[in-house]
Amino acid sequence: MSANIVAYYRVSSDKQGRSGLGLDAQRAAVRRFAEQECLVISAEFIEIETGKGADALERRPELAKALKAAQKARCAVVVAKLDRLSRNVAFIAGLMAQRVPFIVAELGMNADPFMLHIYAALAEQERRMISERTRQALAAARERGVVLGNAKQALANKNESVVRAESLRHLLARMSGLSARAIATELTVRGIPTPRGAPWSAKTVLRVMDRLQTAGP
Numbered sequence: 001m002s003a004n005i006v007a008y009y010r011v012s013s014d015k016q017g018r019s020g021l022g023l024d025a026q027r028a029a030v031r032r033f034a035e036q037e038c039l040v041i042s043a044e045f046i047e048i049e050t051g052k053g054a055d056a057l058e059r060r061p062e063l064a065k066a067l068k069a070a071q072k073a074r075c076a077v078v079v080a081k082l083d084r085l086s087r088n089v090a091f092i093a094g095l096m097a098q099r100v101p102f103i104v105a106e107l108g109m110n111a112d113p114f115m116l117h118i119y120a121a122l123a124e125q126e127r128r129m130i131s132e133r134t135r136q137a138l139a140a141a142r143e144r145g146v147v148l149g150n151a152k153q154a155l156a157n158k159n160e161s162v163v164r165a166e167s168l169r170h171l172l173a174r175m176s177g178l179s180a181r182a183i184a185t186e187l188t189v190r191g192i193p194t195p196r197g198a199p200w201s202a203k204t205v206l207r208v209m210d211r212l213q214t215a216g217p
Contacts (some may be wrong), residue, residue, distance in 0.1 A: 004042040005034060005103070006070045006077045008063060009083045022188045029080035033105035039078075043069050057094070064094045067100050076101035080121050081189055092120040105155050126171075130192070133167040165211040168192070170207065181204040 009026040023046065033040055040172045047062040057064055069075045079085055080154075082104045086092055086149055095102060096113045107119065141163055171192075175183045180202035194208075 003040065003077045005039045005040055005065050005071050006067045006073065007034075007041050007042065007044045008047070008077050008079050008084070010047040010049060010063075010079075022185075025185045025189055026084060028081040029105050030078050030131055037109060040074060041078075042075070045069070051211075053201060056091070067095075067098055069144075070100045076103045077107060078103045080104075081106045082116060084189055087120065087124045087126075087191075089117060089120045089124055092116060130167050130171070133170075134164060137163040137166050164194075165208045170209060171213070172205075180209075 007027070007030045009023055009030075010020045011170070015109070027044075030041065043066070045062040045066040047060055077100055079102070082092075085095060085102070085104075096116070101129065102113075102116065103109065104116065104119075107115065109119050111119075171187075175186060178186065183205045184200040184202050187194075187205070194200055194204050
């Protein structure tokens, strides 16, 4: 007999929400998981996060609805990846306190709340490291005399793209065995913005890799 689950998907901007960027990948991952585990998706909720401060339940109305639906059906909420809930450990802990089971398709059925806290802490640390590498790279660029954010906007944008690409070097290295399309999907699902703020695509991934190759190790 199949058990019910409630699916929750999240994208990080209105633009991504309108384009469906990331939603198809999340939906496909949850549906594959449901089929493998003989689960039935009884409801789906799509959150379009706008701006900062979304790590608060009152800023996530669709998540609140998903929790309520799961409580009523006495079932779990399923997400494709943990960071579709949050990379914030405190927020994850608050969700666990709602007494609604959460399942992360990527981690499988056996990932208990303790494991979810550990993975959330790792995701939060990764975000901080990327942010810090970006800050350091920008500072180093300024010290070299690179002009950022003045009238020479085209050159500034190019320089910032190079700096942002450098901040992704370690993460892309860990994905070296994946295709450019798969890497684009993974970066989108993780909520990592592109160097220019446009949606990730295989072409964008290859462009970033070319920049890194040109820059050298």
